[in-house]
Amino acid sequence: MTSKILIVGAGIAGLSVAQWLTRFGIDFEIVEKRSSEAITHTGLVLPFNAVRELKALDVLERLEGRYFEASTITYSKVTGKVIKTASLTEPPFENDQFIALNREDLDTAMLEGLERKVRYNTEILTVEHGDDAVNITCTNELLNGSYDLLIAADGISSLVRQKNFEGQEMLLDHNVIGWRFVSPFPEHSLQPLHMVGQTDLFTVYPISDDMLYCYGHVYEDLNDIVLGENAHENIKKIFSGYGGPVPYILSQIDDIEILTNRLKSVVKPCFFDRRVVFVGDAANGCSPLIQQGVAMALADSRCLADALAMQNVDQALITYQEKRERKVERTIHFADAPLSHLQNMQSWLGRGLRDLKIRAAGPPDVNAWKKIATDRLFLS
Numbered sequence: 529m530t531s532k533i534l535i536v537g538a539g540i541a542g543l544s545v546a547q548w549l550t551r552f553g554i555d556f557e558i559v560e561k562r563s564s565e566a567i568t569h570t571g572l573v574l575p576f577n578a579v580r581e582l583k584a585l586d587v588l589e590r591l592e593g594r595y596f597e598a599s600t601i602t603y604s605k606v607t608g609k610v611i612k613t614a615s616l617t618e619p620p621f622e623n624d625q626f627i628a629l630n631r632e633d634l635d636t637a638m639l640e641g642l643e644r645k646v647r648y649n650t651e652i653l654t655v656e657h658g659d660d661a662v663n664i665t666c667t668n669e670l671l672n673g674s675y676d677l678l679i680a681a682d683g684i685s686s687l688v689r690q691k692n693f694e695g696q697e698m699l700l701d702h703n704v705i706g707w708r709f710v711s712p713f714p715e716h717s718l719q720p721l722h723m724v725g726q727t728d729l730f731t732v733y734p735i736s737d738d739m740l741y742c743y744g745h746v747y748e749d750l751n752d753i754v755l756g757e758n759a760h761e762n763i764k765k766i767f768s769g770y771g772g773p774v775p776y777i778l779s780q781i782d783d784i785e786i787l788t789n790r791l792k793s794v795v796k797p798c799f800f801d802r803r804v805v806f807v808g809d810a811a812n813g814c815s816p817l818i819q820q821g822v823a824m825a826l827a828d829s830r831c832l833a834d835a836l837a838m839q840n841v842d843q844a845l846i847t848y849q850e851k852r853e854r855k856v857e858r859t860i861h862f863a864d865a866p867l868s869h870l871q872n873m874q875s876w877l878g879r880g881l882r883d884l885k886i887r888a889a890g891p892p893d894v895n896a897w898k899k900i901a902t903d904r905l906f907l908s
């Protein structure tokens with residue numbers, strides 16, 4: 529019997545499920561509340577495991593010439609004084625790639641072949657469980673009705689998850705405000721740089737020879753600045769004492785679009801409930817500190833599609849959860865753990881210990897990536 533499947537959300541998770549299902553000859557509908565013209569002007573950092581997933585999906589080749597491949601990552605103090613530089617090309621990464629790129633380029637590459645399939649300006653409104661089915665309404669009446677499976681790929685603030693678990697607190701707010709933007713930086717020869725302050729952090733990732741993807745954050749409660757109101761002014765105030773490439777970047781940001789987010793994570797990852805299954809941030813959204821959001825969205829999607837290609841819907845959902853649960857939980861732990869120590873960085877002792885640890889044991893994100901590359905759990 530052919531199952532009737534609806535994917536909600538055409539972000540990275542929704543599009544990758546759609547790509548895999550297409551490849552397996554499984555039909556689906558896919559709805560997206562944005563318009564087809566809406567563009568997210570930001571960058572993305574994709575560590576080795578995200579790149580492996582893009583290769584499996586044949587998407588990396590579509591991005592040829594549109595990404596920067598990093599070979600090292602440096603942690604420094606806000607002055608620019610180096611704490612530690614780590615290699616991204618030595619074992620266990622000698623056969624891998626770490627890249628950074630424009631989010632728009634990834635979205636375009638992920639959409640290839642699905643352009644006519646995605647129903648834009650279509651928002652899911654209600655979700656109700658039925659017998660071996662799920663009933664939905666959305667802003668396109670033609671799609672209302674009953675589906676054998678609803679794939680919720682609608683992001684960290686997932687409406688499907690909210691409706692499904694009504695009344696339950698689904699998101700944890702880390703009290704950290706983050707800013708993301710892409711800035712010109714002519715003729716640089718930079719490699720990724722993390723500048724660590726007190727509770728503030730500024731990271732720079734080249735995405736081409738003359739553009740940088742920048743990310744900054746600060747712990748909210750310790751700041752006398754009203755955050756979230758004027759991103760450009762706040763960034764200038766918080767990072768004004770920084771050295772290295774930051775003064776030039778700050779001199780360029782006035783006309784640049786800046787995305788502001790509160791950093792949030794799911795309280796607990798969720799995989800499926802009856803005929804609703806969650807992928808990507810809707811299942812496992814977490815802090816961006818080890819840049820695993822895209823990698824998890826892609827791995828969730830491949831795992832779910834594989835299972836749907838081999839098994840009936842109910843068995844496939846069980847397989848999906850069994851294969852992903854422990855990996856996802858461990859990844860969220862790696863991503864969120866540094867945030868719980870952020871307040872300690874106000875004291876010179878806290879900062880001294882942090883810097884000592886980075887110098888002796890290596891940058892925390894590189895260590896997390898190494899664990900993901902070598903731990904038996906992730907290799908299974």
Ligand SMILES: Cc1cc2nc3c(=O)[nH]c(=O)nc-3n(C[C@H](O)[C@H](O)[C@H](O)COP(=O)(O)OP(=O)(O)OC[C@H]3O[C@@H](n4cnc5c(N)ncnc54)[C@H](O)[C@@H]3O)c2cc1C
Nearest residue numbers: 537539540541561573651652682683808809816819821822
């Ligand atoms: C500050 C910050 C920096 C980050 N940096 C990185 C990074 O460098 N590398 C990395 O790997 N990850 C990063 N992430 C995480 C990454 O962006 C996400 O993990 C990834 O985008 C998840 O993809 P997704 O498809 O699950 O969700 P999304 O990309 O959010 O897509 C969800 C889609 O669903 C649509 N939608 C929502 N509700 C509805 C509805 N009701 N009906 C229909 N459609 C709907 C939305 O319009 C959207 O298109 C970062 C996150 C933050 C907050």
